[in-house]
Amino acid sequence: MGDSQYSFSLTTFSPSGKLVQIEHALTAVGSGQTSLGIKASNGVVIATEKKLPSILVDESSVHKIQSLTPNIGVVYSGMGPDFRVLVRKSRKQAEQYHRLYKEPIPVTQLVRETAAVMQEFTQSGGVRPFGVSLLVAGYDDKGPQLYQVDPSGSYFSWKASAMGKNVSNAKTFLEKRYVEEMELDDAVHTAILTLKEGFEGQISEKNIEIGIIGEKKEFRVLTPNEIRDYLAEVE
Amino acid sequence: MSRGSGGGYDRHITIFSPEGRLFQVEYAFKAVKAAGVTSIGVRGKDSVCVVTQKKVPDKLLDHTSVTHLFPITKYLGLLATGMTADARTLVQQARYEAAEFRFKYGYEMPVDVLAKWIADKSQVYTQHAYMRPLGVVAMVLSIDEECGPRLFKCDPAGHFFGHKATSAGLKEQEAINFLEKKMKNDPAFTFQETVQTAISTLQSVLQEDFKASEIEVGVVSKENPEFRVLSIEEIDEHLTAISERD
Numbered sequence: 282m283g284d285s286q287y288s289f290s291l292t293t294f295s296p297s298g299k300l301v302q303i304e305h306a307l308t309a310v311g312s313g314q315t316s317l318g319i320k321a322s323n324g325v326v327i328a329t330e331k332k333l334p335s336i337l338v339d340e341s342s343v344h345k346i347q348s349l350t351p352n353i354g355v356v357y358s359g360m361g362p363d364f365r366v367l368v369r370k371s372r373k374q375a376e377q378y379h380r381l382y383k384e385p386i387p388v389t390q391l392v393r394e395t396a397a398v399m400q401e402f403t404q405s406g407g408v409r410p411f412g413v414s415l416l417v418a419g420y421d422d423k424g425p426q427l428y429q430v431d432p433s434g435s436y437f438s439w440k441a442s443a444m445g446k447n448v449s450n451a452k453t454f455l456e457k458r459y460v461e462e463m464e465l466d467d468a469v470h471t472a473i474l475t476l477k478e479g480f481e482g483q484i485s486e487k488n489i490e491i492g493i494i495g496e497k498k499e500f501r502v503l504t505p506n507e508i509r510d511y512l513a514e515v516e
Numbered sequence: 517m518s519r520g521s522g523g524g525y526d527r528h529i530t531i532f533s534p535e536g537r538l539f540q541v542e543y544a545f546k547a548v549k550a551a552g553v554t555s556i557g558v559r560g561k562d563s564v565c566v567v568t569q570k571k572v573p574d575k576l577l578d579h580t581s582v583t584h585l586f587p588i589t590k591y592l593g594l595l596a597t598g599m600t601a602d603a604r605t606l607v608q609q610a611r612y613e614a615a616e617f618r619f620k621y622g623y624e625m626p627v628d629v630l631a632k633w634i635a636d637k638s639q640v641y642t643q644h645a646y647m648r649p650l651g652v653v654a655m656v657l658s659i660d661e662e663c664g665p666r667l668f669k670c671d672p673a674g675h676f677f678g679h680k681a682t683s684a685g686l687k688e689q690e691a692i693n694f695l696e697k698k699m700k701n702d703p704a705f706t707f708q709e710t711v712q713t714a715i716s717t718l719q720s721v722l723q724e725d726f727k728a729s730e731i732e733v734g735v736v737s738k739e740n741p742e743f744r745v746l747s748i749e750e751i752d753e754h755l756t757a758i759s760e761r762d
Binding site: 286287291301302305306307308309310311312333334335336337338339341342343360361362363365366369402407408409410411412 | 525529530531532533534535536537538628632635636638639640642643644645646668673674675677678679680681682692695696699700
């Protein structure tokens, strides 16, 4: 990959045994807008702040939450352009799996392949790591699942997680509020409350994005009207 | 050649700095400003207009060859702000992509697909060390079959957004502040109002009154969905209308 002039890795070990480029990538993630995910007993919800640089931006053209397959969705914190690359690669991998096995790809497999791509970019020549952490939400035969993937390529399954600017407050809030038997609707309310905790300014259906997947195994992004209804319920 | 990440190389190629920033991308933005030109784009109810300064540095130059407005297809226009050589590369590749799209899929490339393609290409340059980011901010405009008039802006970092109005270049921030006030109540500008808002924003932000030969104006509208550059006479009409209005 890349010019032969750069066929050496840019991510190399420091004397203390750290991969500093990955640490810097995590810093980039930590300065991104807050996002979070919650796994309920009958589904998963993912949500993010959608703060745009100006009121002149057409917010309907911005999609921070994307679907990878009909039953898997993803949200990120960090660098938007890097996210788009990963979405494209993941979608292709999901399709290739389907072509080979005539079955929709299980969530764990897709997460593993996406993480492998991210790891490649920490070791290949002439490239830098991705400046995003992903929260992948899916529902397959194994039930609802939520995974977080970091720039290093490591991934874990979570009951609830948060990333970005407000990560520590959000995680503390989630730890207090999470219950094992939570239903999807409650999870959406909790997600909104968590976002509200660290939100600068007035929260509205125009500056957050929410994606859900339920027992029907169809991932979808909520419309602004639906978000407005949930916000009213939370007030 | 041994290299340590953060061993001073974070400013030379696109690897992360300790604060998680990409200096090369930030410098690319500065290069856009260094060109010394400001551009404005405004989306109206059924038209889109882009305006940019036309700086001809030498009287001996053939001023007709100096342009920042490029038709990509009959219906897609691109306004490039920043380094002209980088802009021409981008335009060349964009024209190829749009033609390929039309051939492969049998319908015209929509403007948001083009914007995404440009942005994704820019992202590659921010991640691979062997190519630097382009010092260009591209505004693409068109009348979309399904969504009507659309204006997108793509930057060296690989971001792209749809805009109701936007600006790029030297006085970008001042122009955006000015436009935010004008567009606050979601006005639905007619074609004339769209063009005049764009030109008067440029005039106000640069604090000078232009002659028709000093600016370039590109438009698309529902009546004339073909991207076209206004002639000197048409620009003059708009300038006169603006000064009579004030």
